[in-house]
Amino acid sequence: MPSAKRPPRRSLVTGANRGLGLEFVRQLLAHGDHVVATCRHPARANALNRLVGEHPGRLHVLPLDLADPKSHAELARELPLVIDGIDLLINNAGVLHSGERFGDVPPAQLDETLRTNASGPFLLTQTLAPLLVDGGKVANLSSVLGSIASTDGFHTPSYAISKAAQNMATVLLASALRERRIAVVALHPGWVQTDMGGSGAQISAETSVRGLLKAIDGASIDDSGRFIDWQGKALPW
Template sequence: MSKTAFITGTNRGVGLALTVAYLEAGWQVYASCRDIASADELTRRQNIFPNLAIVELDVTDHEAMMHLAQSMETTSLDLLINNAGYYGPKGYGFGNTDADEWRKVFEINTISPLKMAEAFYPQLKQGSPGVIACLSSKVGSMAENTSGGGYIYRSSKAALNSVVKSLSNDLQPEGIITVALHPGWVQTEMGGPNALIDTQASATGLKKVIDNLTPADSGLFMDYQGNYLPW
């Protein structure tokens, strides 16, 4: 019996690569993006994979999120990947933090993953039960922050890690595994051209880590190679 995943932010980058990786493995994938009309790379995959369902969703629109979840109430989800993310401004430095941009980054990176977990909790319970994988970042690690700066993005991912930890405590008794995953420094619009790995390497690694998760991993922070990261 094929498994089912819901992945957010799939129009490009790691989200698109993860979508393709799961489709190639025979999964049914619900892939969400903000604007289907501009997601050419994603929609092109529909001609290749009949097991791909594309849904339009702005993850900051919680009302639309709930309506979508209600429309999928009979769908069992084995996996929810909260991939949609936003970096915000770069190179602004201490003394120049844009508070409005900070709020926007938190809405997308920290609040939305929790709201997705709440919205699709019934579907995840119907799964095996399911896995919630939140794409975090090593820059959200307190222990690894030795260079400073990056206040907006760092804090959003550190807060996301806290959300993951609480979710793991709340949902593990029901068998749902929740993890924070660092995808590596990836060659994307966010990661830039100097990044160390491409999206396919990241997605392949992340899928392998997710495939091998056990209940003991719930609430942990891991990278795409399966290494455990410090909070």
């Protein structure tokens, strides 16, 4: 049943085939939302496709390669066939290459990470802006690893650099969309038990997403451009 706390909305989630993205889809559906879930290879997204059968008419799975702007344009063309606007855009898709060491960071790896984690969400939001409803929300899944003020060593450089750039994109998008009262926030999900976070992580995807959705629901236009964590606490840039 739809949540009593808010009416159902039209939500789009990127990187929805696993981890946090898949959990976002599950919880948004539980709230009664109409959800568009995107991933690079929908035919292989078995868990998503099972959810389509469980929520007929309320979940659509569409292809998206976040690193390819042509894919953004194709998604924008297909969306009006399944949804008549976007109340909430969750830019969740991202990549993390572990094991990088100073002096041996592959240029191609850094370029790919920047395209996916920073350029991708910025350009996709720009492309989908005409479909965002006035007063809607954009949630960019960031990371405390992208906080320059919190950096204490040479850790995951490609990922950290890309998330710092994504944080700037969040602030710029907040400025660009403020006239339409669209709130744009950067969110740190915590250290989550996913393929990216690893089994030693501190919290489950279910707990993280529950907190993130609470933070998103509570965000107003006055919060646009902020960097907060899954518990709603402000983080330093």
